[in-house]
Amino acid sequence: MCGTKQAAINGHSSSSSHSCIEAKENGVTKKxxxxxxxxxxxxxxxMFESYWRRMGDNCAVVITGWQSLSYFSDITSLCWFLEPELAEEVRRLHRLVGNAVTxxxxxxxxxxxxxxFQAALYALSSPDADEPMSVVSAAPYYSSYPTLTEFLRSRLYRWAGDAHGFDGxxxxxxxxxxxxxxxxxxxKTxxxxxxxxxxxxxxxxWPQYTPITIQADHDLMLFTVSKSTGHAGSRIGWALVKDKEVAKKMTKFIELNTIGVSKDSQVRAAKLLRAVSDSCKQLGSQGSVNFFDNFRRLMINRWECLRNVIRGNDLFTLPEYPKEFCNFAGEFTEAHPAFAWLKFKEEIKDSESFLRAHKILTRSGKHFGVNKTYVRISMLDREENFEILLERLSKISAKQQENGPSLRAS
Ligand SMILES: Cc1ncc(COP(=O)(O)O)c(C=O)c1O
Incomplete structure (x- = not known):
């Protein structure tokens, strides 16, 4: 069953004016x-909201008027604006999950x-070089890399596109x-x-998206609460850096850019990471559910539903992922990514526009360095929107089977 208790679809036709979705937002049922x-x-x-809502006040953070006044967090630390409790929780969670060496x-x-990311480009490029350093990534790459790299037209580095084509x-x-x-x-590189x-x-x-097969041990690794716990609005990320000079330069960049990072957000992030770790060890409040097990199950379910909807149609396809042993889950499992990377058959020349006509906003392959037959669809939205996505894709699919390849958006 692909529906959930949180969202119920009433009516079967999206064109019916009486058709509605019952959705809970902030505890209130809305149509x-x-x-x-x-x-x-x-x-x-x-998608993460409902879990954290269930945690109630257990993850609330109270910051009184006299706290977080100073710019400094720990002047003995290389990264002097890093809150010690956040550092501790970052190390603890990586140790528990086994996804990165700290x-x-x-x-x-x-x-x-x-x-x-920007601090890393600054730290890794050479200020004395004759020309800007080339920044590359294998296509399809994250769509923000080119824009972030080019934004300030730096003399230190420049976007050089698909790593496969880099021959300098x-x-x-x-x-x-x-x-x-x-x-x-x-x-890999x-x-x-x-x-x-x-x-x-x-x-x-993280285990909700992919099997944890090794403890990553690279020189410079970036992580974020945006995708691990789902708190994108808190704006907290962290880098694990092997080389002291690189870490110093990254710290300098952030010092000049924003004079550190919000202490309030760091304290909140520490609390959330602690709650996640405690949930894995079943140390949390009564009834707290293992965070990663919960979201692994949810992502497995969403991917199963999505694959069921597109099965049997030859209009679009999804990637297939190999089964690998996940050290965290203790079983063989495939990836259940945060995005569905949909490839339409060639006659749909612009799949983003095609889906927009069906009231589904997605991001075209052209932003990721590939062609417009691809689109990226978020798998992390609230349950009710995911249900609507399934309903609409299933209609498109059914229509295609009825009408053949000359399908047009209605
Ligand atoms: C690969 C990747 N890196 C970085 C980010 C941005 O993360 P943050 O919200 O921590 O800035 C995203 C956001 O979508 C992402 O997909």
């Missing part, structure tokens, strides 16, 4: 018109991993997102040249 546009363009992690690593906190012998920075946004596959610098963006390397 949404089922023909409303659903925005699955961003990876906004609203021993002998410097932690640098950032306003989201987006700020850390000049210094470069390769961005490796694993599992990858948008397609969910595990990734593609250039592998001596002296090449690499940033590993491991935003999705």
């Amino acid at each position: 949404l018109p089922s023909d409303s546009v659903i925005n699955l363009d961003h990876g906004d992690p609203k 021993e002998d690593r410097h932690i640098v906190v950032g306003t989201g991993s987006t700020q850390l 012998d000049k210094p470069y920075i390769e961005l490796v997102t694993s599992p990858n946004n948008p397609d969910g596959f595990t990734r 593609v250039i592998n040249r001596r002296g090449g610098k690499v940033v590993y963006d491991l935003a999705y390397y």
Whole structure:
């Protein structure tokens, strides 16, 4: 069963004016018109809301008027604006999940991993070089990399596109997102040249999305609460950095950019990470459910539903993921990524526009360095929107089977 208790679809036709979705928002049941546009363009992690709502006040943070006044958190630490309790919870959670080595690593906190990404480019490029350093990533790559890299037209670095096409012998920075946004596959470097610098963006390397097969041990790794606990609005990310000088330069970038990172957000993030770790150890409040088991099950269920809906149609396809042993779950499992990377058959030249005509907003493959037959769809929205997505894709699919390939949006 793909429906949930949280959202119930009444009526069967999206064109019916009486058709509606009952959805709970902030505990209040609202009726949404089922023909409303659903925005699955961003990876906004609203799916996590219901879990945290169930945790109630256990994860509330009270910050009184006299707290968080100073700019400084720990002047003995290389990253002087990092709250010690956040550092402790970051190390604890990585140890528990087994997804990254934290021993002998410097932690640098950032306003989201987006700020850390920019700090990493600054730290890895050479100020004295004759020309800007090339920044590359294998397509399909995360759509923000080109825009973030080019935004300030820096003399330190420049966007050089798909890593597969990089053939210069000049210094470069390769961005490796694993599992990858948008397609969910595990990734490695593609250039592998001596002296090449690499940033590993491991935003999705958590058990709800992918099997945890190794403890990542790279020189520079980025993580974020946006995709791990679902608190994108708190804007907290962290970097695990092997080299002290690189960590110092990243810290300097953040000092000059925002003079540190909100202490209030760090304290909140620490509390949330602690709650996640406690839930894994069943130490939490009574009835607290293992966070990762809960979201692994939810993602498995969503992917099963999505695959059922598209089964039997030849209009679009989804990637298939290999089964691998997940050290965290203790079983063989496949990936259940945060995004569905849908490929339409060639006659749908612009699949983003095609889905928009069906009131589903997605992000076109062109933003990820590939063609427009691909679209990325967020799998992290609230249950009611996910239900509408299934309903609409299933209608498109049924119509295609009825009408054949010349399907047009109604
Ligand atoms: C691969 C990847 N890295 C980084 C980010 C941004 O993370 P943050 O919200 O921590 O800035 C995202 C957000 O979608 C992402 O997909």
